[in-house]
Amino acid sequence: MNAEAARSAGTVPEDLEPETHAASRSAREPALRLLEAMLFAAGEPLDEATIAARLPEGSDVRALLAELSADYAPRGVNLVRVAGKWMLRTAPDLGFLLARDKPEPRRLSRAALETLAIIAYHQPVTRAEIEEIRGVSTNKGTLDVLLAAGWVRMRGRRRSPGRPVTYGTSETFLVHFGLDAIGDLPGLDELRGTGLIDARVSAGITVPLPSDDPALKDDEDPLEPEFDLSFSPEPDQGDDDER
Structure with missing residues (x-):
């Protein structure tokens, strides 16, 4: 034919x-x-x-x-x-070949990693709410490190006594970790599969559905235009890691 x-x-x-x-x-x-x-x-x-x-x-x-x-x-x-958005990026399987040519980045402290994870999954979240979830106080410098890296941004102010600042992740966070959307963060089953969460953890434990919607929530007010965005000195590695 x-x-x-x-x-x-x-x-x-x-x-x-x-x-x-x-x-x-x-x-x-x-x-x-x-x-x-x-x-x-x-x-x-x-x-x-x-x-x-x-x-x-x-x-x-x-x-x-x-x-x-x-x-x-x-x-x-x-x-x-x-x-x-779209960008050209080194193929994942070749990244290790180029690692020697890149400056070694400063590793985040345990406190900073925990704080970043809480903000990513619970945003918008205040410093007091971060401390409640972590179970320890959070040094202001820890948040400043994440803000300086561009992974976290100040969203607004919570409509509650003291009008605390609310935090959320940024587009830079998504780009750095190769995520198309914040919803691509791993869920509970995936975290169990990687060993980051004990497989025997209580069935009542859940991982919140993350959302980085830029629109302010009903309980948030916008930041003041003149709000001070300066950063305090970075904390020592163990500033707020004590349990």
């Missing part, structure tokens, strides 16, 4: 024919090249609206991103979606 007969019989979809596919890709080639150049030159992840504004009118942005992502999948650099 020749190609024409196969088409008549409906056994070969037109969009799978080599000639048609090649012609279609050729028509998209200028947009693909421009998209690739934009992503390569970008200093930060790009959202689809920004990409669409710079591509030729009528370009199917999602189709182009899907095609470019497939092209890059087997390469040393991958096209990935993080924080709802």
Whole structure:
């Protein structure tokens, strides 16, 4: 059966024919090249609206991103979606080869890691609420470290006595940890699977469904424009790790 007969019989979809596919890709080639150049030159992840504004009118942005992502999948650099945006990133299996060329980052203290996890899962959350969950006081410097890293942001003020500041995670947090959305954080079953939570933990223990909705909650007020965002000195490693 020749190609024409196969088409008549409906056994070969037109969009799978080599000639048609090649012609279609050729028509998209200028947009693909421009998209690739934009992503390569970008200093930060790009959202689809920004990409669409710079591509030729009528370009199917999602189709182009899907095609470019497939092209890059087997390469040393991958096209990935993080924080709802797109960026080029070193393939995960090659990261260890480049680690020697990167400066060794300062490790977060146990207190900072616990505080970051609580903010990620419980946001919006105040310092007092963080301390209640951790069971120990939280040094102000611990929060300042997370704020300085750009992983945590001040959202607003809680409508309660003292009007404490509420904290949440940032887009930088999602980018750093390779998350498309905060909902991609592991749930209880996944945490058990990694050994981070004892498999025998009480069945009543639950992991909250994280949400980083930028809109303020009903019990939050916006921060004052002149709010002081300066950071205090970083705490010593054991400032608030004592149990």
